[in-house]
Amino acid sequence: MAHIDHPTGQLFYSYSVQTIGGEKSVRNPNIHLSQDLWIKKLAQDNSLQGESHQSRYSRHFYPRYYSPGDLQVSCIAPSQEFYQSVAFFIRRHQRTISSASSLNLGEAPFLHLQIPYENLYLKGVINKILLSKRGVFDPAPEFSFDFTILVDQSRSQDFFLSSAIKNWFDPNFGDPMDIQSNS
């Protein structure tokens, strides 16, 4: 890991806002928001799910699903104010992604996590962050979050097929097993 006298990672995302002004609708240029991180530790579990079947002398394994675990990121903040700004940034992104008009991989305002010193360039979401304020009793608060990886741009192998994002209201068009579209 790199020294922690300067930020070791960055969270950022971009999104566009459509505003109505007079007769013309004006699409603003992308709004770009970023947040620096001082990262202390990274950890991730990876596993391959499958089925195993037993014969008399051996047991065979049939691989089925790759289960990339969330990237666990532990950080330290230089102040309570910084800590709160990180939490606010993540909350703001959660509101943005929840109301996004498209969740296509190329268009949706997913969160980018870049840690150049580790060669990590990821896109995804943060499901949860705990904000625990202790004021002057904790001048350099430590916090952690799990980053759910949707796209791993630092990989040499394609990872896109194993990622799929759906809106909560998506009717699963084209899915023959879908209940909503057949009803």
Add this chain to the structure above:
Amino acid sequence: MISFSHPNINNGKELFLRLSPTQVSWTYNLNTKITNTYGGQVVQILGINYDKLIIEGRFGLEGPHGMMPDGKRPKNIWDYSKGEGKPQDYRIGLTQMTSYFKDYFSVASQGISSSPSTRLSGNFNQAPMIVTYTGYIDPDEGNLNTLSTHNTKTGMWSVYPTSFPSYSRSIDEFSPQWKIEFEVEEADRNADPVSTISAVDRIRDGVGYDSSRQYSDPLAYVKSTDEKGNAVIQNLSFQVQGPIDNVQTNFSEFLPTLDINNLTLAITDDSSAPSIKTTGFTAHQQFLQWGGAV
């Protein structure tokens, strides 16, 4: 030293780690079905297998990765595919190792394709990975054909990695530790003499009629020579073996209701005995040729 290789990752080039694993463990299982009855407990023996093979190790020093302290990203260093494929390759660290196994998981669960756009879901790659390690382990469990130096032995396993739970980078971890879990497709042959292949061969020997197979005829016998060059005859099904003069005596052990005359008749007039391919004689004719009867 330990290495991993898979035919569809990095063109089958081995990924070498510089240090031997610190721990290798697996479990032998006997599968049983236990049923309690009024007369007592019935234990049914169903089969055997290995439980997970678990290998742990350390990097003495993490390899280069990511961006250099001056802010410049090193070229062609972080990726394992740029490695030399040699044991001395210091460019392989935990980052590269993690990338290798992530790629394996993708290939195993999504199949192989030259282009991601043509890759279809539902394709799986079930080729196992080969793990080879050298260490100071029990000589009975090393592979004698790949004997290493300094009393070390090399184990070679055919496995499916299922878990790589140890990617962890921290400002206070200077000697990264790794741990991998595997499903065992086939153990090192010295760890498991009754391997899958030998078991399949045994089954294959018993399928279909072939006079050269030992299981085709319970009374079949073959002629060979002992260490001293004397002609001997043996029946493999009953494990009867010895000088030709004693064959009748040995058969009588398994056919005790026949006296010596009827026993001789049963052997020499066995019209159902198959012909032996190499000579064209029937078995009892062959027996006579060898001088084993009356």
